[in-house]
Amino acid sequence: MKSLTPFYDPSISYEENYAQGPFGLFRQLDKAQQVSIKPSKFLNVEVNLPFGQPAGPLLNANYIKAAFAYGFDLCVYKTVRTKLHKCHPLPNVLSVHPNGKLSCNLDTVLADTNYSQPLSITNSFGVPSFAPDVWQPDMADAVKSAGHGQCVIGSFQGTQGNGEIEKDYALAAKLVRETNAPILEANLSCPNEGASKLLCFDIDKVERIVNEIKMAVPDRPLILKLAYFADDEKIISLLNRVGSIIDGLSTINTLSAKPVDAHGHPALGENRKEGGVCGDAIRWAGLDMVSRLAKYRQEMDLKFAIVGVGGVSSSEHYHQFIKSGADAVMSATGAMWNPLLAIEIKKNL
Ligand SMILES: Cc1cc2nc3c(=O)[nH]c(=O)nc-3n(C[C@H](O)[C@H](O)[C@H](O)COP(=O)(O)O)c2cc1C
Known part of the structure; x- marks a missing residue:
């Protein structure tokens, strides 16, 4: 497996990555090859290949422009909020070494800076966001940079303590709509409040949030970003309540784990004993969620799109x-570790 310079540098802060990145091949846009593809439809837009990057690695318009140049046709702009929200201190990303698959039961995993393939990492940022007066013009710039058959999805979330969370989600959605993003994505699976307390598991709240967002922005498709649901009943309940209102479900976010260093101490620091794990060790869970959602979509005669x-x-x-x-x-x-991934997939169709 190829190991290239990651376009996000885990050894420096989020703010430094924001200001100086992207790195590696994503700085050399003239090296990107174009592979032409017959476009297809994803929600309301035409896309070359329905492949791209989910919310997270693409911090701002500079990252999105590089991702488009390297053929990632669906690019989600990293989750934004209605107010400035600081990032957790370093480390934000560490390599983790589970024995094979990670379970969804808060496994303890060794974490270090040895980024070996097949790669799994823990990411712990706390969903930072600049204030809307900074991210809105930047997101608008990213939206405009989409080439033919490419599209920006604007990810957002509400913040606890900013009044009613439903209203804060709706305000965030309106602010994203103002940038002209053609598709909106509400992050309901932020792992920072503890694995058992994820918003997407509180179906009453999800329904209220979805209704508020749809009232605030009726003219844009809405995707919900979901975590892994161990329980089928909960999936069915979610689909019963919002399955015909939303336009898409994106899944999964991370699986929570306890990253520890070689001495067994919390690798992200004493006050961050848990972190979300992504990468190779969670693929089983992503595939499992997608196939269960597809099964219930058919059984319940629903039409939403699924982002795997x-x-x-x-x-x-x-x-x-x-x-x-x-x-x-x-x-x-x-x-992040292979900026040529979209080009490779297109060449192997
Ligand atoms: C560096 C990094 C930052 C992330 N930030 C966000 C975020 O802001 N919002 C969100 O919904 N998911 C975020 N995620 C989760 C990803 O969107 C994705 O669901 C998860 O990483 C699983 O995909 P993967 O195995 O391909 O990494 C982040 C992931 C990474 C690696």
């Missing part, structure tokens, strides 16, 4: 997700 995420780092993984029922596929960890 989790551990995609090769053409084979892309096709596994499509076969499981995904309408689009995205890669964060795999793409």
Whole structure:
């Protein structure tokens, strides 16, 4: 497996990556090859290949422009909020070494800076955001930079403590709409509040949030970003309540784990004992969620699109997700360490 310079540098802060990145091949846009593809439809837009990067690695318009140049046709702009929100201190990213698959039961995993393939990482940022007066013009610039058959998806979330969370989600959606992003994505699976307390598991709240967002922005498709649901009943309940209102579901976010150093101490620091794990060790969970969603979509005669995420780092993984029922596929960890991933998938179609 190829190991290239990652376009996000884990050894420096989020703010430094924001200001100086992207790195590696993503700085050399003239090296990008164009592979031409017959476009298809994803939601309301025409896309060359329904493949791209989920919310996270693409911090701003400079990252999005590089991702478009390297053929990632669906690019999610990293989750934004209605107010400035600081990033957790370093480390934000570490390599983790589970024995094979990570379970969804808060496994303890060794974490260090040895980024070996097949790669899994922990990411712990706390969903930082600049204030809207900074991110809105930048997101608008990213939206405009999309080439033919490419599209920016604007990811956002509400913040606890900014009044009613539903209203803050709706305000964030309106602010994203103002940038002209053609598709919106609400992040309901932020792991920073603890694995058992993820918003997407509180179905009453999800329904209220979805209704508020749809009232605030009725004219843009809405995707919900979901975590891994161990329980089928909960998936059915979610689909019963919002399955015909939303336009897409993107899954999965990370699986939570306890990253420790070689001495068994919390690797992200004493006050961050848990971190979300992504990359190779969670692909099983992404594939499992996608196939269960596809099954219930058919059984319940629903129409939403499914975005498959989790551990995609090769053409084979892309096709596994499509076969499981995904309408689009995205890669964060795999793409960060291999900026040529979209080109490779297109060449192997
Ligand atoms: C560096 C990094 C930052 C991330 N930030 C966000 C985020 O802001 N919002 C979000 O919904 N997901 C975020 N994620 C989760 C990814 O969108 C994705 O769901 C997860 O990484 C699994 O995909 P992967 O195995 O391809 O990495 C982030 C992931 C990474 C690696």
